[in-house]
Amino acid sequence: MDIGASLKTIRKMKGLSQRELAKRAGVTNSTISMIEKNSVSPSVSSLKKVLSGLPLSLVDFFSMEDTAASEPKVVYRSDELLDIGDGNLDYKLVGKDYPNRAMSVMSEVYPPGSDTGEEMLKHEGEEAAMVINGKLELTVGEEVFILEAGDSYYFNSESPHRFRNPFDTDCRIVSATTPANF
Numbered sequence: 001m002d003i004g005a006s007l008k009t010i011r012k013m014k015g016l017s018q019r020e021l022a023k024r025a026g027v028t029n030s031t032i033s034m035i036e037k038n039s040v041s042p043s044v045s046s047l048k049k050v051l052s053g054l055p056l057s058l059v060d061f062f063s064m065e066d067t068a069a070s071e072p073k074v075v076y077r078s079d080e081l082l083d084i085g086d087g088n089l090d091y092k093l094v095g096k097d098y099p100n101r102a103m104s105v106m107s108e109v110y111p112p113g114s115d116t117g118e119e120m121l122k123h124e125g126e127e128a129a130m131v132i133n134g135k136l137e138l139t140v141g142e143e144v145f146i147l148e149a150g151d152s153y154y155f156n157s158e159s160p161h162r163f164r165n166p167f168d169t170d171c172r173i174v175s176a177t178t179p180a181n182f
Contacts, residue, residue: 001062004038007050010061011036014054025053041087045117058084059104063096072098081107088114104177110136110165120160125178127161128154134171137164 011021011032018032025032027050034040035050042050044058051061062084073095081092090109095101108129120139130152138145139162140155147153155161157177165171 002038003042003047004036006061007032008036010054010056016054021050021053023053025050027053043117044086044089044091045119045121047086048121048123049119059093059096062093089116102178106175106177108173108175110134110163110171110173112165112168112170115164116162118162120162121157122160123157125157126154127157127175127177128152129173129175132172132174134165134169135167136171136173137166138162139164 011018016024018036019029022029022032027046031040031042031046032050035042035047047061048058051058059082062082076094076096078092080096081094082096083091084093084106085091088111090107090111092107094105094107131147131149133149135149136147138147138153139160140153141159141161145153
């Protein structure tokens with residue numbers, strides 16, 4: 001998916017200038033321009049912030065090109081998962097076309113040195129996950145936790161939070177968030 005072209009198309013469909021979208025999202029005009037020109041690859045948190053000015057969720061943004069199935073699927077094969085990662089983080093959404101989804105379930109891979117960004121994430125809902133392999137540093141509010149394979153977390157997503165992998169190997173988690181508009 002061409003993130004820049006998609007953002008530009010949606011912005012124009014909503015009748016917004018780059019300046020107006022930047023103002024609504026709380027970012028600079030140049031941020032919008034650089035993303036639309038694909039001069040930068042935005043972090044997940046940066047893209048979420050920009051999309052908040054539309055308003056549009058990450059899931060909706062990345063699934064706009066895909067058509068909904070006429071009957072809800074039950075099984076999703078690995079090659080059917082919607083990749084909503086940012087090039088650094090690997091996020092794969094389960095059930096991208098499931099109608100009226102109440103939660104987002106994802107397979108997430110954090111390579112060594114990856115980070116969701118210095119700006120803490122914060123949104124409506126709840127999050128839970130289990131570490132499948134590797135280790136992950138989770139910050140919720142002022143607390144920092146190190147999770148290893150088999151460990152899990154569950155918290156209110158309105159608490160500022162951040163995910164990092166300062167370790168030497170990939171960390172894979174399976175997560176669930178509510179509401180479904182990750």
